[in-house]
Amino acid sequence: MKHILKQTVFCVFVSLSFNNAVIAANNSHQGHQHNNKPHHQHNKHQHMDHSQHSVVSQAPISVMADHLHHKDGWMFSYRYMDMKMSGLQQGKDDISHSDALQKYMMLPKNMQMKMHMFGLMYGWSDEVTLMLMTHYLSNDMDSVMRMNNSAQNHGHMADMNMPMMFSTSSSGLGDSKALVLVNLVGTADYRIHYQFGLSLPTGDIDQTAQTPMHQHAMLGYPMQLGTGTYNVLGGVTGVWQYQQLQLGSQLNFDSPLSDNEQNYKPGREWRWHNWAGYQITQCLNMTLRLTWLDKANYSGQDPRLNPMMMPTADPSARGFEQIDIGLGVNYQIGQHRLSAEWSEASQLKVDGMQMANREQLVFAWQLSF
Numbered sequence: 465m466k467h468i469l470k471q472t473v474f475c476v477f478v479s480l481s482f483n484n485a486v487i488a489a490n491n492s493h494q495g496h497q498h499n500n501k502p503h504h505q506h507n508k509h510q511h512m513d514h515s516q517h518s519v520v521s522q523a524p525i526s527v528m529a530d531h532l533h534h535k536d537g538w539m540f541s542y543r544y545m546d547m548k549m550s551g552l553q554q555g556k557d558d559i560s561h562s563d564a565l566q567k568y569m570m571l572p573k574n575m576q577m578k579m580h581m582f583g584l585m586y587g588w589s590d591e592v593t594l595m596l597m598t599h600y601l602s603n604d605m606d607s608v609m610r611m612n613n614s615a616q617n618h619g620h621m622a623d624m625n626m627p628m629m630f631s632t633s634s635s636g637l638g639d640s641k642a643l644v645l646v647n648l649v650g651t652a653d654y655r656i657h658y659q660f661g662l663s664l665p666t667g668d669i670d671q672t673a674q675t676p677m678h679q680h681a682m683l684g685y686p687m688q689l690g691t692g693t694y695n696v697l698g699g700v701t702g703v704w705q706y707q708q709l710q711l712g713s714q715l716n717f718d719s720p721l722s723d724n725e726q727n728y729k730p731g732r733e734w735r736w737h738n739w740a741g742y743q744i745t746q747c748l749n750m751t752l753r754l755t756w757l758d759k760a761n762y763s764g765q766d767p768r769l770n771p772m773m774m775p776t777a778d779p780s781a782r783g784f785e786q787i788d789i790g791l792g793v794n795y796q797i798g799q800h801r802l803s804a805e806w807s808e809a810s811q812l813k814v815d816g817m818q819m820a821n822r823e824q825l826v827f828a829w830q831l832s833f
C-alpha cells in the first residue's frame with residue numbers, strides 16, 4: 465500500500481513538473497523496446513526487477529488482445545461493462561413503439577447489460593502470448609405488450625394505445641475465450657501481431673423468465689447468456705508509435721463452427737477497431753476510438769421461440785452494422801492500470817426490427833507482474 469502511495473505521489477509530481485523530461489525519457493528508451501510500447505516503467509525511479517516481463521497497454525480498454533507480453537510476463541484484468549440500449553430501428557430508420565406494435569405482440573423497450581469480465585495473459589515467449597477470458601453477465605429488459613381488448617373492456621381510447629409494460633432478467637456465466645497472440649513484426653516505431661483462438665460455450669442458452677403470457681417464458685436471443693456454439697476467433701493488430709502519440713488498428717472476426725443444441729447458430733461478426741492514444745503525462749493517457757462492427761443474422765432457429773411474436777425472437781432480426789465512438793482514459797500506477805471508457809454506438813443498418821441506441825461504460829483494473 466505504502467509502495468503504491470509513493471508511486472502515486474511520484475506520478476502526480478512528475479505529471480505536474482516534468483512533462484518535458486518525460487518526452488526525453490520516452491525517446492531515450494525507445495531503443496530497447498521490442499514488441500511493446502514505450503512506457504514509464506523504463507524510468508529509473510520505478511524500475512523493478514520484473515519490469516521486463518510487464519507490458520502496459522495504451523489502447524482503449526474495450527480493445528482486447530492489443531498487446532503481447534514478454535516471456536513469463538503475466539497480466540490479470542478485471543473489466544466492468546455497463547451497456548444500455550433503447551429505442552427501435554427498422555432498416556435504417558427509427559420506428560416508434562406504437563407503429564411497431566401493429567406488427568408484433570411484444571417489443572423490447574430498453575435493455576441493460578452488466579458484465580464482469582476476467583482476463584489472464586501469459587507470455588509463453590517473447591513472440592507468443594496466451595490469453596484466457598471469461599465473464600459473468602446480467603441482463604435486464606423492459607418490454608411492452610399489445611393490449612388488444614382494453615378498448616372493449618373500458619371504452620376509453622387512451623387504454624387502447626396504452627401497452628402493458630413488464631420486465632425480465634437473466635444472469636450467469638457467459639461464454640469464455642482462449643486466444644494465442646503471435647508477434648509478426650516488432651520495432652520501436654511499429655508492431656504487428658495476429659491472434660487466433662476459440663470461444664467456448666460456457667454461457668447458458670436456456671434462460672426463461674416470468675412474463676404476462678407465461679410463468680416460464682423462453683427469453684429472446686439478446687437475453688440469453690451465451691451462443692451455445694464453439695466459435696473460431698481470428699484477428700490482426702497493428703500499432704504505430706510516434707513519441708506520445710499511438711495509432712492502432714485491429715481487425716477481428718468471430719465465427720460459430722456449427723449449430724448449437726437448439727439447432728441454431730449466431731451470425732459471424734467482423735469488428736474493426738481504430739484508435740489514437742495520446743500520452744499526456746507519464747502516468748496518464750487518453751484514447752479516442754472508432755469501431756465498425758458488422759454482425760450477420762442467426763441461421764436456424766430456436767424451436768422454443770416464436771419469431772412472429774417479438775423481434776427479439778426472430779433469428780433474421782439479429783444482424784446489424786454499427787459505428788461506435790469511444791473516449792477513454794488510462795492511468796498507470798506501477799504495475800497497476802486503471803481505465804475507463806465511455807462509448808456510444810449508432811446503427812447504420814439493422815436487419816428486421818432491433819433496439820437502436822447503444823451506450824457503454826467500461827471501468828477496468830489491470831495488474832501486470
Ligand SMILES: [Cu+2]
Pocket residue numbers: 519531532533539585
Ligand atoms: Cu496484457
